[in-house]
Amino acid sequence: xxxxxxxxxxxxxxxxxxxxxxxxxxxxxxxxxxxxxxxxxxxxxxxxxxxxxxxxxxxxxxxxxxxxxxxxxxxxxxxxxxxxxxxxxxxxxxxxxxxxxxxxxxxxxxxxxxxxxxxxxxxxxxxxxxxxxxxxxxxxxxxxxxxxxxxxxxxxxxxxxxxxxxxxxxxxxxxxxxxxxxxxxxxxxxxxxxxxxxxxxxxxxxxxxxxxxxxxxxxxx
Ligand code: DC
Numbered sequence: 001x002x003x004x005x006x007x008x009x010x011x012x013x014x015x016x017x018x019x020x021x022x023x024x025x026x027x028x029x030x031x032x033x034x035x036x037x038x039x040x041x042x043x044x045x046x047x048x049x050x051x052x053x054x055x056x057x058x059x060x061x062x063x064x065x066x067x068x069x070x071x072x073x074x075x076x077x078x079x080x081x082x083x084x085x086x087x088x089x090x091x092x093x094x095x096x097x098x099x100x101x102x103x104x105x106x107x108x109x110x111x112x113x114x115x116x117x118x119x120x121x122x123x124x125x126x127x128x129x130x131x132x133x134x135x136x137x138x139x140x141x142x143x144x145x146x147x148x149x150x151x152x153x154x155x156x157x158x159x160x161x162x163x164x165x166x167x168x169x170x171x172x173x174x175x176x177x178x179x180x181x182x183x184x185x186x187x188x189x190x191x192x193x194x195x196x197x198x199x200x201x202x203x204x205x206x207x208x209x210x211x212x213x214x215x216x217x218x219x220x221x
Contacts, residue, residue, distance in 0.1 A: 043089050
């Protein structure tokens with residue numbers, strides 16, 4: 001049977017990963033957080049001390065192994081789920097993910113995962129680039145203050161303390177870079193359902209997505 005695909009895109013802090021995880025649990029699909037993959041590569045490049053501006057310095061990508069165990073990302077056999085959320089990684093990941101080579105290698109890995117598993121995949125270019133034939137496509141947005149507040153709370157849970165105003169500025173900078181880069185920028189697929197989550201809680205968004213999937217495919221649940 002062909003595998004089922006749900007694509008969830010949107011800007012930083014729109015709640016994509018949290019929502020994608022909950023939807024994947026509901027459906028018993030595999031959740032693939034593609035932002036975590038770009039973050040992991042950024043972390044590795046920083047640890048290797050390579051020039052992040054130099055695309056050719058990313059030749060270590062082919063030897064980099066990713067595994068998901070219970071939703072936790074392992075790179076080269078090590079749990080990197082905490083380290084990839086650091087401020088340094090957040091501030092460098094847009095640059096790293098703008099390199100064509102990095103995108104090509106990671107998109108291939110993402111497409112392979114989607115061939116082997118039913119997936120809920122979240123990112124910036126999933127609906128129009130990685131999985132253009134996805135069964136369902138959603139694009140989550142929210143105003144920037146709401147998104148900064150969400151990141152602030154998420155960081156606090158992980159013991160990271162960055163002032164709210166700094167976070168807001170960092171999100172604006174990252175969105176701007178991600179939306180205007182040359183290779184597969186952040187944008188909604190033409191056939192994506194856009195959901196503004198500014199005044200919704202997580203449960204509301206999950207219910208909205210669940211309702212859409214049910215409406216169009218009653219066998220799904
Ligand atoms: O979702 P996130 O904030 O963890 O993503 C981190 C960065 O990775 C984001 O700023 C842009 C990049 N990214 C991308 O270019 N393409 C994707 N499919 C997912 C993330």
